[in-house]
Amino acid sequence: LLTGMGALAAPAAAQGPGAAPAAASPAGGASHGIRLFGTVEFRRPLSTLPGWLDVLERNAASPIFRPDKQFNRSTSWTQLRQRAEGKSPRELLRLVNSFWNSWPYREDQANWGKQDYWAAPAQFLKKSGDCEDYAIVKYFTLKELGIAPDSMRIVILRDTIRNLAHAVLVVYLDDEAYVLDNLSNVVQPHTRLRNYSPQYSVNEHGRWTHIRGRPAGAAGGRGKTP
Template identity: 45%
Template sequence: MKKRLSVSKQLLLASLLSMGLATTGMAEPAEAKTVFGFKGYSHNTLKPFPKWRRVLDEYKERPGDCNSGQLNACAFKKWNELIEELKDKPKKFQLGKVNSYMNLYRYMLDPINWGVKDYWEIPKEFFAKFGDCEDYAIVKYFTLRALGWEADDLQIVVLQDLNLRIAHAILTVNLDGKKMVLDNQISLVVDAKRIRHYRPIYSVNEKGWWRYKPS
C-alpha cells in the first residue's frame, strides 16, 4: 500500500503554497538546485519552518537504556551500529543500505501517532513510534550526516505526487553529479531524472530552504 501524507498534511501544504511559504523577511532568492525539472530558489533562513528548527535543535537527544524500554532505545542502539557498519563503505552502498533499512519501519500517520495534524520527528521518536513520509526523510538525512555526508548535498523535499494527487516528502542526495532519491515508497535509490510524476514545492536542510518553479 502506498505510504502518503494525511489529508490534514495535504491541507497544510496547500496553506503553505497559498501564503508563499511565509516569505516575510527573507532574502532575495538566488537560483540554486534543480530537481524533477524544477529550479530551486534559495533562502538563507529557516524562520518559516519551526518544526524543522525543533528537529535540528533536538535530534541528538539520547533515549534511555534498553532495559527500561524508553523510546525504543534498542532500536536507537541498532541505528548507531548501522552507522558504524557503514562508515567505511562506498557512498553508493551507504545510500542503498540506509534507504532500505529505514523503509522497513512501519508507516504511521501523525494524528494517530501524536494526536496532532502535523509533527516532524527526531530520530529517537521515529524509532520509538515509527512515522510518516517526512520522518523517513529526516532519519535518513541524519544517518547520512552521521556518516560524514555534507549538508549541502542533502535536501528534504516536500512535493506533490502528480499520479496519486497527494502531498509527499523524500530525501534527495547529490552523488557523483547526480541527484539521487531516497523515498519510503521506492525500495531502490534512483536518479531523480527517472521520476516524472513528482512536482517539488520546497526543500530544506541545515543551511536554508528552496522554493521551486518550472525551469
C-alpha cells in the same frame, strides 16, 4: 499518504522581492547545477520554517547516534555503523534507505493526534512515522555516516499521479540527485520520478522554494516568483 504539511511551509506568495535563485547562493547546499525534478529554486531563510528548527532542537536534545543505542531488536547504532564501513557513498544511500524503510508507516494523526507533525529521530524510533519522518531520520543517519548536510535536502512535494503530498530525502552525489523514498528501497536519480513536483526543500543551512519554469529574466521566461 499525507493530508498536508502546511503548518511548516511558508505560503508561496511570501517569497518576496528579496529572493534569488539558489544557484546564486555560494553555500548551504545550493542547487549543485541540478534542476531538481525540473524546477528552479529560490533560497529563503530557515526562519520561514519554524517547525523544522524545532526538529533540529529536539534532535540535539535527544540524540540517538550513540554507541549504546539499540535501533531495533537486531541492530544497534554501532552495528549499523559497522555495516556501513568501507561502503561507497552510493552504497551508503542504499543501506540507509532500506534500513529505515523497514519501519512500519504510521500516520501523524495516529501517532501524535495531529494532521501534520515532523518527528525527530528519537521519536521515530519509538513510534515510527510517515514520509517526512523517514526522510528526517535518513538525513541525520547519513550525516553521522559522513555525508555532508549541504549535499542533502528533505524535499516536500506533490505526487501528481496519486495527487498526494509526499516527502523524500534527496542527496546530491557525483553530479546527480538521488532520491531516498519510503515507497521504495531502490535509490534512483530524480529524473526517473517525473510524477514528483517539489514545493520546497530544506537542510540545516537553508530552505528553498521550487517552481517550474525559468528564472526571472531568462529568455522567454515569465519572471514569476512563488
